[in-house]
Amino acid sequence: GQQVMQIPQYQHVQEGEDFTTYCNSSTTLSNIQWYKQRPGGHPVFLIQLVKSGEVKKQKRLTFQFGEAKKNSSLHITATQTTDVGTYFCAGAPNNNDMRFGAGTRLTVKP
């Protein structure tokens, strides 16, 4: 069935370094969402991308949706300790399905 693959599984960075996580789908997605889950917390919605090639920014976070609508990335510039957590992508092949990636766990060393 349709899978959403997310890499890397873990990323450990020094504070101030950049961080990127990638999601790839085997099928075209109608949209993709990104969530952040802090340790011990619940997923929190960050953003939704709908259009082919779309790029959205939230302060130090940049989200991209691929031209073929099969892949997406989240890039964090100059990481801070508050960025620690697991970042999930969630791809929707249609309005009635949602598949989460396995998540990328980010740790930041001060």
Next chain:
Amino acid sequence: DSGVTQTPKHLITATGQRVTLRCSPRSGDLSVYWYQQSLDQGLQFLIQYYNGEERAKGNILERFSAQQFPDLHSELNLSSLELGDSALYFCASSVGNRLNTEAFFGQGTRLTVV
């Protein structure tokens, strides 16, 4: 605080037993979603209800069932529990009926089956 309330926060029960998890959505949200998060399976969509009716179904086992009541709160029933059912169960809610919209998650119920 997302506005989504889940009870209980923790639940410990024995294999073969039945439990009910409860969720109250954000005020005004008509959709409720249930997710299971385990270490080896990640976040799995189980089922969605919209305004009292089942809207979409994911990887939900036959031993599991859910419903949404007229006041829009929802319950997830897990029966004949197995050790592998131990996980975090999240409820989320949204305004619309489409699964692929922004959802607000509750704090989750941690279920431990012993």
